[in-house]
Amino acid sequence: MVCPFDRAQALEQRQRDTAIAAALAGPRPSGPSLTHCQDCDREIPEARRALGGITRCVPCQTLTEKGRR
Template sequence: MGDWFEQASALEQLEREHAIKAQRARPRPSGPSRIHCLDCEKPIPENRRALGGIVRCTPCESISEQGNRR
């Protein structure tokens, strides 16, 4: 029974590492950030804008990313 659990744990770790590598390989936005969200027009917090190239607030970016996965 221990072998099964160790294999599942190793597979989970491998999948996590692949997901992290894929996320890091994505191109980062660059350039100036918008002051207001492209989708909802609410202000984007300054600490988020400081990342550069930000065009959406966090909730709208989450929705956008979920739509891109389908």
Template structure:
């Protein structure tokens, strides 16, 4: 029988796997990227725009995913 630390590690690994699976299941944006952020109008870096379908800068996208706005 494992101790509490082994149980905590197993739970942590399971949560991480579920989180990764949820991110991979999300639809990825497609199409051309904007050159400036939809929310703050700051320039979106070329490396980020190369992903395709990008409409927000990284800080605004993070806030958007958390349900907040700049």
């Protein structure tokens, strides 16, 4: 007999995998990156700008993704 905890853990893992796959399948920014954040005007580090299509610094992007802006 299968332990209910094992079934719950397997379900949680499937849901996590589905959520990660959905996030990775979403549209990625492309094109040139800005040198300064469009929200707070702080400089965006070169390593982040190298990703392409970056318009916000990490703190502002985090707030945007959490729906606070």
